[in-house]
Amino acid sequence: MTTTSVTTPAPVVGALVAALPAGRVIEDPDVLASYAHDDAEWAPHALPVAVVRPRTAEECRDVVLACLEHRAPVVPRGAGTGLSGGANASEGAVVLSTEHMTGIVEIDGAERLAVVQPGVVNDDLRAACAEQGLWYPPDPASSPWSTIGGNVATNAGGVCCVKYGVTRDYVLGVQVVNGLGELVRLGRRTAKGVAGLDLAGLVVGSEGTLGVITEVTVKLRPARAPEHTVAGYFDSVVDAGRAVAAITAAGLTPSALELVDRTCLEAVDAWKNMGLAAEADVVLLGRSDAPGAAGDAEAAEMMRHFEAAGATFAAQAADAEEAEALFAARRLAYPALERLGPVLTEDVCVPRAAVPEMLGRIQEIGRRHETTIANIAHAGDGNLHPLLITPIGDEPARRRAQAAFEEILAEALALGGTVTGEHGIGLLKRDGLQREQAPEVLAMQHAVKAALDPHGILNPGKGI
Numbered sequence: 001m002t003t004t005s006v007t008t009p010a011p012v013v014g015a016l017v018a019a020l021p022a023g024r025v026i027e028d029p030d031v032l033a034s035y036a037h038d039d040a041e042w043a044p045h046a047l048p049v050a051v052v053r054p055r056t057a058e059e060c061r062d063v064v065l066a067c068l069e070h071r072a073p074v075v076p077r078g079a080g081t082g083l084s085g086g087a088n089a090s091e092g093a094v095v096l097s098t099e100h101m102t103g104i105v106e107i108d109g110a111e112r113l114a115v116v117q118p119g120v121v122n123d124d125l126r127a128a129c130a131e132q133g134l135w136y137p138p139d140p141a142s143s144p145w146s147t148i149g150g151n152v153a154t155n156a157g158g159v160c161c162v163k164y165g166v167t168r169d170y171v172l173g174v175q176v177v178n179g180l181g182e183l184v185r186l187g188r189r190t191a192k193g194v195a196g197l198d199l200a201g202l203v204v205g206s207e208g209t210l211g212v213i214t215e216v217t218v219k220l221r222p223a224r225a226p227e228h229t230v231a232g233y234f235d236s237v238v239d240a241g242r243a244v245a246a247i248t249a250a251g252l253t254p255s256a257l258e259l260v261d262r263t264c265l266e267a268v269d270a271w272k273n274m275g276l277a278a279e280a281d282v283v284l285l286g287r288s289d290a291p292g293a294a295g296d297a298e299a300a301e302m303m304r305h306f307e308a309a310g311a312t313f314a315a316q317a318a319d320a321e322e323a324e325a326l327f328a329a330r331r332l333a334y335p336a337l338e339r340l341g342p343v344l345t346e347d348v349c350v351p352r353a354a355v356p357e358m359l360g361r362i363q364e365i366g367r368r369h370e371t372t373i374a375n376i377a378h379a380g381d382g383n384l385h386p387l388l389i390t391p392i393g394d395e396p397a398r399r400r401a402q403a404a405f406e407e408i409l410a411e412a413l414a415l416g417g418t419v420t421g422e423h424g425i426g427l428l429k430r431d432g433l434q435r436e437q438a439p440e441v442l443a444m445q446h447a448v449k450a451a452l453d454p455h456g457i458l459n460p461g462k463g464i
């Protein structure tokens with residue numbers, strides 16, 4: 001819900017116009033409205049008083065200084081693909097968009113690192129690295145759109161994270177503007193380094209609450225072997241969950257293990273006509289990037305686990321094109337579902353052995369609250385995305401979905417999990433965070449925030 005419209009410019013707007021080169025500050029209300037929220041349809045938001053699009057770190061600093069002077073909230077924003085309301089504007093806020101900070105400053109093959117501005121799109125960095133035989137692993141399903149700055153601020157996970165880890169595992173250093181308007185470098189560009197507290201690590205996953213990220217140094221790996229892709233069809237989401245638990249227990253290390261259910265496949269088919277939804281209620285997609293025969297062997301073993309858990313069909317993709325189509329459907333599932341109505345996105349993560357139990361509980365919650373719940377999941381990580389879909393304008397359905405959402409969080413915690421595996425707290429999971437963490441731990445988080453942003457201007461009301 002957009003709550004205000006601004007008629008007279010806030011004083012901070014004049015200060016921003018004075019501090020920045022011409023054309024950086026947007027005041028047109030129609031354009032402002034398009035920056036009011038990210039992809040979390042359900043989270044509250046307001047019309048920002050201005051959107052600024054700096055091009056350099058120094059301009060970002062000047063934005064923060066102007067906002068500090070006027071005590072205006074600064075909401076950093078990458079591509080706005082966030083799913084927790086982290087980039088949503090609040091009352092009186094200035095949205096700082098990094099969309100014009102898209103420079104790849106350096107790719108150093110010898111040191112295996114890249115230095116980038118925050119607005120570089122994930123896939124663009126990956127493509128530039130590939131040209132030099134290098135690989136930047138973190139691959140959120142939003143990689144065609146989301147930015148490295150947003151990925152670092154949310155500590156994004158992704159499809160290959162089951163084997164290669166999340167964004168945090170690849171961030172060596174960051175340059176940030178803190179809440180006092182100081183432009184500082186944190187971290188390092190060496191392979192090792194333990195000088196002082198890990199402040200760069202603190203910024204990773206801080207959702208824009210500790211600093212505006214103006215540059216990122218990431219670790220790279222050599223390009224890897226082509227992947228072998230397998231698919232398993234299941235009649236029940238719980239059987240698919242059992243296959244995931246079995247693959248983990250057997251000690252396999254797939255390079256992807258994703259789950260997509262029929263509701264998602266049908267939505268993708270209705271949109272892109274890919275002919276996917278015919279034969280399965282749930283599809284598990286597995287990948288192995290072990291080189292040569294070892295990859296074939298790992299793929300075959302995954303299929304054996306699919307069958308032992310009750311798969312009605314399991315096969316290896318005939319060629320790269322078929323494999324790519326299956327994963328494209330996985331990536332398109334969320335935007336395809338959004339076409340059906342507002343989607344409330346869950347992001348719980350449970351121990352992998354608890355995946356079948358959690359999937360069963362989600363189904364039961366959906367039934368009890370008469371709520372359509374579609375499922376996609378980074379299943380190999382235990383990171384589940386039940387997607388609660390409500391018809392447009394149906395308020396009672398919306399209330400039922402909200403109740404189901406809260407119950408799913410509670411069940412994840414009861415199984416030893418967390419309320420968010422990768423999307424962040426934003427606005428949607430703030431209650432969940434209170435339930436997950438001890439008061440003493442929450443107090444430690446607030447102490448860190450107060451140290452780095454004493455006036456509370458950086459993305460206030462989000463995250464912690």
Ligand SMILES: Cc1cc2nc3c(=O)[nH]c(=O)nc-3n(C[C@H](O)[C@H](O)[C@H](O)COP(=O)(O)OP(=O)(O)OC[C@H]3O[C@@H](n4cnc5c(N)ncnc54)[C@H](O)[C@@H]3O)c2cc1C
Pocket residue numbers: 038039075076077078079080081082083085086087098118139140141142145146147148149150151152153154155156157158159207208209211212213214331334335422423459462
């Ligand atoms: C189809 C789809 C698939 C997705 N799949 C995944 C997935 O597989 N894994 C996953 O982790 N997420 C996924 N997401 C969620 C989302 O894409 C990620 O959270 C992503 O990292 C957000 O990047 P962004 O550039 O869009 O950031 P935004 O949405 O613009 O911002 C996200 C958060 O980061 C902060 N932020 C952005 N830039 C900066 C900066 N320069 N400095 C400080 N703070 C900043 C914002 O304030 C906000 O709190 C998906 C979303 C969609 C729509």
